[in-house]
Amino acid sequence: MVKLLKVHGSENKFFILDQTLLEKALTDKELIALAIDLCTNILGGADGLLVVGTSDSSLGKMRVINADGSEAKMCGNGLRTISRYLSEKYQLTNFKVETMESDLIVSKAEDFYPGVPAFSVEISPISFQKKDLPFSYKNLNEMIDQKVPEFIPEQTFSAVAVPNPHLISFVPDISQLELGDLGQKLNGKNKYFPEGVNVSFSQILDNNSLFVQTYERGVGFTNACGTGMSATSLIFAMLHPDQFDPEEDITVYNPGGLVKTHITLNKQNKEQSQIKLIGNATFTHEINIDETDLHKDSLNNIVVNETAEEVAYQDFVKTISD
Incomplete structure (x- = not known):
């Protein structure tokens, strides 16, 4: 047996x-x-x-x-x-x-x-290069805090591979309808992410405190996506330094509970940053x-x-x- x-x-x-x-x-x-x-x-x-x-x-x-x-x-x-x-x-x-x-x-x-x-x-490894995701949008080599009206008007998006490909957007409130629609669109036949991508929407709750929900490539909505929460934590640390304390763990809530992440940013080379994911x-x-x-x-x-x-x-x- x-x-x-x-x-x-x-x-x-x-x-x-x-x-x-x-x-x-x-x-x-x-x-x-x-x-x-x-x-x-x-x-x-x-x-x-x-x-x-x-x-x-x-x-x-x-x-x-x-x-x-x-x-x-x-x-x-x-x-x-x-x-x-x-x-x-x-x-x-x-x-x-x-x-x-x-x-x-x-x-x-x-x-x-x-x-x-x-x-x-x-x-790890971490990459923002389009070839590693891969993605294609307006001849960009990286997509960081970029408005993409073809996805959702007025939202900005960041793309990073850790090494699974992730597309991340910080929003005031998470719309499951919009997240699901975008996740399905970018994991079907599309010109932006030809191999599909995990899509995460995140709310900033407080300093070093996030809520993340992910539409996962190959799965759909999940209670939690570990690489998605890790990628979101990295982008949060990069884009919101006023709300990020590098000495402390980030608490990341999700529909299934919570995890902790620890981000060590490398400001000279962001791809040499370090991510730890801690959870049950x-x-x-x-x-x-x-x-x-x-x-x-x-x-x-x-x-x-x-x-x-x-x-x-x-x-x-x-x-x-x-």
């Missing part, structure tokens, strides 16, 4: 599959089929499948298969849950995890609340399945055991809203 986990970071939900424990690793075709089935039909679904593999340079490797079967370069919320999984598997608290574009430093952080373990993860890594269910069924994407004979961690997380969320 093989054990999968149902997990979440700020209610951004995933399944974890450790390929290193299998007699025979799943092929990419099998992984895509499994991801779509799990994220559609099991335990209320999820935003993606996180795949653990071996690494020559780090403690382990993470791949991210989205709910639609596409593959993401990185996932900040997912990386926290993978970090916890590897931490408990190898009894280590500081190490690196290989992702598609870089090996990232991760570490166990102080629990957010009793029964709510947390991890800190590096978010919650395991809600254990799923046991025969490896043969896993290869066949046959999910009719799974055995599910629920943990008590979601209760603790919801107790934590109540402290945010109180």
Whole structure:
């Protein structure tokens, strides 16, 4: 039998599959089929499948298969849950995890609340160059605090890859209708972001305090997007220095809870800035399945055991809203 986990970071939900424990690793075709089935039909679904593999340079490797079967370069919320999984598997608290574009430093952080373990993860590399997003608009090489009336009149937008591509706009109030419309437009066939883009709207609540909602490429609306909150924090620090304290963490609220980010700006070279994302890594269910069924994407004979961690997380969320 093989054990999968149902997990979440700020209610951004995933399944974890450790390929290193299998007699025979799943092929990419099998992984895509499994991801779509799990994220559609099991335990209320999820935003993606996180795949653990071996690494020559780090403690382990993470791949991210989205709910639609596409593959993401990185996932900040997912990386926290993978970090916890590897931490408990190898009894280590500081190490690196290989992702598609870089090996990232991760570490166990102080629990957010009793029964709510947390991890800190590096978010990088950072690029504002159009080739790395990619995007195309009026021959711009970078898009920072730019009015784009073709998107939404009077709003300004900033684009950054971390390394997932993000388009960010600060607004007085978040319109889910406008966010959803723009997210769908820029993740369908379009001339601005030909490979699609994660779109985030953010409200500045106070000094070092934000609310972020994201329409995620390959997923749609999510409770939270780790790289989206990280990218938004970086743009906030750049554009709103009067409300940014570099000595303190930024609190980023989202529909699923909150995370902390820490931004170290490099004013000479903004792409050498540093981002840390700190948040919960919650395991809600254990799923046991025969490896043969896993290869066949046959999910009719799974055995599910629920943990008590979601209760603790919801107790934590109540402290945010109180």
